[in-house]
Amino acid sequence: xxxxxxxxxxxxxxxxxxxxxxxxxxxxxxxxxxxxxxxxxxxxxxxxxxxxxxxxxxxxxxxxxxxxxxxxxxxxxxxxxxxxxxxxxxxxxxxxxxxxxxxxxxxxxxxxxxxxxxxxxxxxxxxxxxxxxxxxxxxxxxxxxxxxxxxxxxxxxxxxxxxxxxxxxxxxxxxxxxxxxxxxxxxxxxxxxxxxxxxxxxxxxxxxxxxxxxxxxxxxx
Amino acid sequence: xxxxxxxxxxxxxxxxxxxxxxxxxxxxxxxxxxxxxxxxxxxxxxxxxxxxxxxxxxxxxxxxxxxxxxxxxxxxxxxxxxxxxxxxxxxxxxxxxxxxxxxxxxxxxxxxxxxxxxxxxxxxxxxxxxxxxxxxxxxxxxxxxxxxxxxxxxxxxxxxxxxxxxxxxxxxxxxxxxxxxxxxxxxxxxxxxxxxxxxxxxxxxxxxxxxxxxxxxxx
Numbered sequence: 001x002x003x004x005x006x007x008x009x010x011x012x013x014x015x016x017x018x019x020x021x022x023x024x025x026x027x028x029x030x031x032x033x034x035x036x037x038x039x040x041x042x043x044x045x046x047x048x049x050x051x052x053x054x055x056x057x058x059x060x061x062x063x064x065x066x067x068x069x070x071x072x073x074x075x076x077x078x079x080x081x082x083x084x085x086x087x088x089x090x091x092x093x094x095x096x097x098x099x100x101x102x103x104x105x106x107x108x109x110x111x112x113x114x115x116x117x118x119x120x121x122x123x124x125x126x127x128x129x130x131x132x133x134x135x136x137x138x139x140x141x142x143x144x145x146x147x148x149x150x151x152x153x154x155x156x157x158x159x160x161x162x163x164x165x166x167x168x169x170x171x172x173x174x175x176x177x178x179x180x181x182x183x184x185x186x187x188x189x190x191x192x193x194x195x196x197x198x199x200x201x202x203x204x205x206x207x208x209x210x211x212x213x214x215x216x217x218x219x220x221x
Numbered sequence: 222x223x224x225x226x227x228x229x230x231x232x233x234x235x236x237x238x239x240x241x242x243x244x245x246x247x248x249x250x251x252x253x254x255x256x257x258x259x260x261x262x263x264x265x266x267x268x269x270x271x272x273x274x275x276x277x278x279x280x281x282x283x284x285x286x287x288x289x290x291x292x293x294x295x296x297x298x299x300x301x302x303x304x305x306x307x308x309x310x311x312x313x314x315x316x317x318x319x320x321x322x323x324x325x326x327x328x329x330x331x332x333x334x335x336x337x338x339x340x341x342x343x344x345x346x347x348x349x350x351x352x353x354x355x356x357x358x359x360x361x362x363x364x365x366x367x368x369x370x371x372x373x374x375x376x377x378x379x380x381x382x383x384x385x386x387x388x389x390x391x392x393x394x395x396x397x398x399x400x401x402x403x404x405x406x407x408x409x410x411x412x413x414x415x416x417x418x419x420x421x422x423x424x425x426x427x428x429x430x431x432x433x434x435x436x437x438x439x440x
Binding site: 061 | 271280283287291294297310313314317321322355
């Protein structure tokens, strides 16, 4: 699509930003990646493009911002519809994909964050909560190669970026996600075989190092 | 069309109301099933095992949960009448953004207005009004958030109107005083039968909240 300008305001460790990177890569879209410094200093450009939430990721298409990662992924799917369809074509399957994407947003992120931010009973509860969520998602995957069925899709994109944070959760929480959810890890490896995924996800060890810095900074040790 | 449509709902739920409005806009016949949230039915627990919440839209036996997801589903299935989402992808993304904003902010802030007192309540009132003002700004001069026609964001937000009287009474403030254009938009929406027939009497909602406050000792 000649003359299309795409910019992604992002933060390298954000699982939400990674979703948009994967979607753009799936569609073969060239874009400019602009790293935001979320630890210290949000840019005036970010504040202009997302005045309501002041968060990344923000997809900017020909100067028009789209905020909220799952909304941006749907937008990408609808605009660049000739290649790699991400959402199912059937309305009921689409509703199910959106439901589970919403479930991930409501539950997985919060449990995960609490695992590295808390200790003792609160941490144990969060570990339990995260595993319950992942098992539920594993059940939804079933025997399918991807959540999207035979092909990689919206729900796969919504969840797989969290893999880059699993090492962090496991290290601070002292548990193994693979031990509890082997099928899910099998699915992760299948996704990581895709270049759109492997090139979009952050290195899990680098994420861990970032969290060490964040914990020090916020006195959470 | 041989469609069987059931709506599991709870009469004061602003989320359930969204589905009532959407189904009415599309002229879809459905069976309304009132849930007793203190004693959830086996059907609800079967149809929404993950969240165990209403509303649940059940179409030919298959459940769709989460109100905004169900409204989009309704729009996509019954697509020949009263389109709710815009046809342009960018406008669609904007509509989804603002409906998501309503979900993220309004319910929690509104709840705080009737559940708290003193300084905490004052802070919640201010934040609540700030949200409504932002939405009022997004509406601008348009008759509806959807532009010339009633649409997705209108459906997402109008149902909160049934709770305004409760918020205002318990919070001791006037939403119309701060957001007159929004209240004009409310009146415009309430002229639509799909809306007026789907939204309960705000005084009944107030009575319901009074009961809740007594029940939970928040007085």
